[in-house]
Amino acid sequence: xxxxxxxxxxxxxxxxxxxxxxxxxxxxxxxxxxxxxxxxxxxxxxxxxxxxxxxxxxxxxxxxxxxxxxxxxxxxxxxxxxxxxxxxxxxxxxxxxxxxxxxxxxxxxxxxxxxxxxxxxxxxxxxxxxxxxxxxxxxxxxxxxxxxxxxxxxxxxxxxxxxxxxxxxxxxxxxxxxxxxxxxxxxxxxxxxxxxxxxxxxxxxxxxxxxxxxxxxxxxxxxxxxxxxxxxxxxxxxxxxxxxxxxxxxxxxxxxxxxxxxxxxxxxxxxxxxxxxxxxxxxxxxxxxxxxxxxxxxxxxxxxxxxxxxxxxxxxxxxxxxxxxxxxxxxxxxxxxxxxxxxxxxxxxxxxxxxxxxxxxxxxxxxxxxxxxxxxxxxxxxxxxxxxxxxxxxxxxxxxxxxxxxxxxxxxxxxxxxxxxxxxxxxxxxxxxxxxxxxxxxxxxxxxxxxxxxxxxxxxxxxxxxxxxxxxxxxxxxxxxxxxxxxxxxxxxxxxxxxxxxxxxxxxxxxxxxxxxxxxxxxxxxxxxxxxxxxxxxxxxxxxxxxxxxxxxxxxxxxxxxxxxxxxxxxxxxxxxxxxxxxxxxxxxxxxxxxxxxxxxxxxxxxxxxxxxxxxxxxxxxxxxxxxxxxxxxxxxxxxxxxxxxxxxxxxxxxxxxxxxxxxxxxxxxxxxxxxxxxxxxxxxxxxxxxxxxxxxxxxxxxxxxxxxxxxxxxxxxxxxxxxxx
Numbered sequence: 038x039x040x041x042x043x044x045x046x047x048x049x050x051x052x053x054x055x056x057x058x059x060x061x062x063x064x065x066x067x068x069x070x071x072x073x074x075x076x077x078x079x080x081x082x083x084x085x086x087x088x089x090x091x092x093x094x095x096x097x098x099x100x101x102x103x104x105x106x107x108x109x110x111x112x113x114x115x116x117x118x119x120x121x122x123x124x125x126x127x128x129x130x131x132x133x134x135x136x137x138x139x140x141x142x143x144x145x146x147x148x149x150x151x152x153x154x155x156x157x158x159x160x161x162x163x164x165x166x167x168x169x170x171x172x173x174x175x176x177x178x179x180x181x182x183x184x185x186x187x188x189x190x191x192x193x194x195x196x197x198x199x200x201x202x203x204x205x206x207x208x209x210x211x212x213x214x215x216x217x218x219x220x221x222x223x224x225x226x227x228x229x230x231x232x233x234x235x236x237x238x239x240x241x242x243x244x245x246x247x248x249x250x251x252x253x254x255x256x257x258x259x260x261x262x263x264x265x266x267x268x269x270x271x272x273x274x275x276x277x278x279x280x281x282x283x284x285x286x287x288x289x290x291x292x293x294x295x296x297x298x299x300x301x302x303x304x305x306x307x308x309x310x311x312x313x314x315x316x317x318x319x320x321x322x323x324x325x326x327x328x329x330x331x332x333x334x335x336x337x338x339x340x341x342x343x344x345x346x347x348x349x350x351x352x353x354x355x356x357x358x359x360x361x362x363x364x365x366x367x368x369x370x371x372x373x374x375x376x377x378x379x380x381x382x383x384x385x386x387x388x389x390x391x392x393x394x395x396x397x398x399x400x401x402x403x404x405x406x407x408x409x410x411x412x413x414x415x416x417x418x419x420x421x422x423x424x425x426x427x428x429x430x431x432x433x434x435x436x437x438x439x440x441x442x443x444x445x446x447x448x449x450x451x452x453x454x455x456x457x458x459x460x461x462x463x464x465x466x467x468x469x470x471x472x473x474x475x476x477x478x479x480x481x482x483x484x485x486x487x488x489x490x491x492x493x494x495x496x497x498x499x500x501x502x503x504x505x506x507x508x509x510x511x512x513x514x515x516x517x518x519x520x521x522x523x524x525x526x527x528x529x530x531x532x533x534x535x536x537x538x539x540x541x542x543x544x545x546x547x548x549x550x551x552x553x554x555x556x557x558x559x560x561x562x563x564x565x566x567x568x569x570x571x572x573x574x575x576x577x578x579x580x581x582x583x584x585x586x587x588x589x590x591x592x593x594x595x596x597x598x599x600x601x602x603x604x605x606x607x608x609x610x611x612x613x614x615x616x617x618x619x620x621x622x623x624x625x626x627x628x629x630x631x632x633x634x635x636x637x638x639x640x641x642x643x644x645x646x647x648x649x650x651x652x653x654x655x656x657x658x659x660x661x662x663x664x665x666x667x668x669x670x671x672x673x674x675x676x677x678x679x680x681x682x683x684x685x686x687x688x689x690x691x692x693x694x695x696x697x698x699x700x701x702x703x704x705x706x707x708x709x710x711x712x713x714x715x716x717x718x719x720x721x722x723x724x725x726x727x728x729x730x731x732x733x734x735x736x737x738x739x740x741x742x743x744x745x746x747x748x749x750x751x752x753x754x755x756x757x758x759x760x761x762x763x
Contacts, residue, residue: 044068045465046458047090047394047436049401051076054441058082065458071248073438075211083243090346091244094251095334096218097199099233103217108145109226110195111218111254113276115140116300117190119157122182129177131192136260138215139198142175146193146280153296154179158186191296196276200258201351207264209402221253221330222282234334238341246370247338248346252331254354272308272353272490275299277323286322294319309496311485311562327355328362335367349384350374350396358387359488372396376419378426378523383492385430394434401439406447413453420457421732424758425524425717428728431470435461460758467760471723476707477700478547479528485558487533495519495552495559497588499643515642516588518552520684521692526719534564537573547700548583549574555592565593565601578605579672583699587679606678607651607669620648620662626655630703631668634694636714641665642681675699686732690714706742709763713739716753720763727763731756
């Protein structure tokens, strides 16, 4: 093997591919080997003098125990699909419409204690005396119904087919038994898994890094009778429920959660929703348990002389890297699934001194590495987004996963990854693990989640009707300001409304961004009905701060306003309640600083239905009479509105200009700031190195000002990434 101290990549291995591994180990500058789901580490490679990553999903590891103890399987609440009562009696099949291979009714939960029937027309809970569960037929019989009212039964179910196993069977043609996942919340199960792990450590003497996938609970994917996804929430806590946990929660918090607290009228507490206090309490309860259990496993790994890595792609619940409790676990390496700039920043911006390792897409699976497909297309689309975000927060390592035999059938892809690895190695050398210089002041993204959900994609309504080429890799459409922001040279943090209520707005924040669809957690929903929130934001801008609103900022219908900060923005949105007003002609302010920044290539997405309510506001761009971009002075501060901001390099550069103007920095000169929309530039004070990166496949020319104030004109080839002395 090559000198491991010079490498930076984790390379997947596979029995029968030993010669390929030895070749790519050098070409791809690897310093670690790993097995993947479905592959085995060859003995000859396991004994090599380099780091050996071994994948372990502890809750899926012992299938014999899982089959013998169905009472310890992952459980969750599912609500039956609403049924209308035509008479005074209604028979509900709770699992009708759901995947019969994935779920079964939980016979360890007492229906009368742990289940619930609701009249969805009135919202009332149906008394347990008015319904019964027939175990033989698997039905709930509801009596004394009100005809033509809708009813649902919320039931606890066991998941008898793990979501990852199901995905691999349906997408990648895996055969074999349906894998089940165990819930370590139960003391007996937890003790067994620790014994299993102790033996696993003995059986893997050559393993230097234990790569945990799921410590306790997997993300939520629910499927219908056709095995198609009907609900997916990577950060949802739906599969963390059990009667024992509910009882313990009641003892600790002093109140009992109901099935409705989990099924949430069919919304299942989706991350896009403003979380309830009860759901946040449950999350905190589970986070405490998972951090404790994960800490025990990591301690065992350390005692055996091994490092511990956590893969954030499959596991998040209870181990969110932005939570303070995460640092108590003792993880050594954070491995993040990274397909774009936002995912990269979600990995690199997390606190702690863990090594940050990006696992790149495409995964070496047959859904991509198949005859007639070109995996380089997806990889390059990802890489150009990743590397622009990589400039601003340091990344330590990269890696891949899957079947190396599949990737080796595509020589062009092998060469492509060789170039990626070379570029990454040069990046590590020139950046030396430090951050690039930032411009302006701190930018804060305000939503209902704040720090805990930093750099999570703000999915908008357009996503629901978009069919990406690969459903497992999310492509955001309609509105994607975070991807635009991910590659810009600003100091970014995420704050919540609760932060403002508790601590106000920090003095170092210069600009606040509020973006998202109305009523969502991203925009803020009912938080905007709190006068303390609205007043704090008005005061922030009035005393010199900047506010950027995108899509539906401060949206909450109350007191004659839809935009609660409409006075700051000088705007209102038509919600079919003010149509008696006559639309006013739109006059563009072509002299405004931001108007001078437009190129004509900007994309403002869907029509905004937003109109002016102030005479002292500048309209920078419009789509007919729909305002697309506006700017306004408010007291000593400034505000900007954007109808939508899909990701493009032109839109990213526009966002840069907007943030500079909002922070009142438009008259300052910054070194190594690109004037080309398709080229990013920055420099690293710690190493005195500067870099320019061409996002496009075509040659580009840019002009930058170096640190001495001299203008430099630079020409780059397509996709070129160049370094130089600052």
